[in-house]
Amino acid sequence: MAKQAWESDKSWDQTAGAKVVAVILVIAVGWLGFGQQAIDPGPERAVRGFFDALSKPGVTSNELTDYVNGTITSRVREALALAPGGTYTVTSVDQVSRGNVRVGFTHQGEEFTSEMPVRRVSGTWKLYNPFPRVTFNGETERQSLQFQLNSATREVMFTNQTYTLVPGVHTVTPQPPSSSTPLFWEPRSTTVKVAPSALRTDVDLEPRLTATATEELIELVRDNLNTCLESEVLRPSGCPNQVTPASNADLQAPASWRISPEVPSIAYVGDSTVTQPCFLVDARLTYEYRTTAGEPTSATLRTWPNKGCVRATPDLRLTWEY
Structure with missing residues (x-):
């Protein structure tokens, strides 16, 4: 009888030991999961990848898909065709707050600090529509002025029309209304700063006679x-x-x-x-x-x-x- 009781106790010990091990494993796995959430790098990879790509000559829309979401391909291509080039340097990336991340970067010697929307896409952080839609204002809606942006291949652009751009410093080169008419105007500044934004942005060229x-x-x-x-x-x-x-x-x-x-x-x-x-x-x-x-x-x-x-x-x- 004593032997049977001992064997029963031993069986109980084995069962209890297995339960303890299982509990420890659950706690360990839970702790590891918690640890992974705690060290989530957030959207920094997307931010740095996006601006590094913009620094690359000839970057294509396909190269931005790992970092960007929410902008139709045609607008991304328009923005890249009008891109100013030059080097972008990310100086700071804050934590996500209410769907935005505060980003500091420099371009062409100018400093920017902007709130950039971010989204999780299949578990990966991406910038949401970082390409601003920009309208260059001239004087009146009825009179358009012509100009080039960043010496891009596009023949001519017009005030009072809206274009998709990349953020950064852009150069405005005024153009005459026709090849037989002399150039008669200039913007108050030939460079304009365009910050990242998911909203439409107005830029006033403040045209004046040369x-x-x-x-x-x-x-x-x-x-x-x-x-x-x-x-x-x-x-x-x-x-x-x-x-x-x-x-x-x-x-x-x-x-x-x-x-x-x-x-x-x-x-x-x-x-x-x-x-x-x-x-x-x-x-x-x-x-x-x-x-x-x-x-x-x-x-x-x-x-x-x-x-x-x-x-x-x-x-x-x-x-x-x-």
């Missing part, structure tokens, strides 16, 4: 005015020196015009647009005509100063406001 264009257009206005003043009629077509003839004016007799000072001040009107810049002529105009009785008569034109506005067409069409 100094050369301003001088040339002032001379255009001056030459046109001088031609108008050579007219021998009181209402020369397309000219600012317009006056309604007096009832006793002899319209068959030649009239004459004089301006004072002889070289008047002509200044750019700051609130006009670069696509139709206006110039203010500050002067005094007098005119002389003969009456039907043959008497010479002179008077001063009271509507001056006047504005001459140039439309940026191939023939640089000038119109006067009076």
Whole structure:
């Protein structure tokens, strides 16, 4: 009987020992799982992989699939075709907070700090749509300016249209409206910083006339005015020196015009647009005509100063406001 009791106790010990081992194994496996979660590197691999890829000349959309999600392929290709090149350096990657990770990086000597959306895709962290949709604003929605971005192969880009870009520093090169029209505008800055964003972004180019264009257009206005003043009629077509003839004016007799000072001040009107810049002529105009009785008569034109506005067409069409 004693032997049977011992054997029963021994069987109990073996069973209990197996249970203890099983419990230890469960705890160990659980601890390992917890440890793996604790050392999860987060999205840092995706962040560094993305910016390293952008630093690589000729990077393709396929090379970004390991790091990016949420952007259609056509937009990724557009962004890469317009990419500025250069080296990107990641300086910091914070922990994920509410679906975003705070990233610091440099490009072309400029520092960026941005909140970048991230997602888990099949257990792997990826950046979610890091390609900003950018609209370059000119002056008005009705008047578009042409430019190139980063000397890309795309022939021409337009203000008031939206493009998909990579984040970084981009170079804007203004273009004339046609091959027969001189370049007349420039952005206030030829470089623009574009931060990562899943939202549409506006970039204001703040266009202005170039100094050369301003001088040339002032001379255009001056030459046109001088031609108008050579007219021998009181209402020369397309000219600012317009006056309604007096009832006793002899319209068959030649009239004459004089301006004072002889070289008047002509200044750019700051609130006009670069696509139709206006110039203010500050002067005094007098005119002389003969009456039907043959008497010479002179008077001063009271509507001056006047504005001459140039439309940026191939023939640089000038119109006067009076």
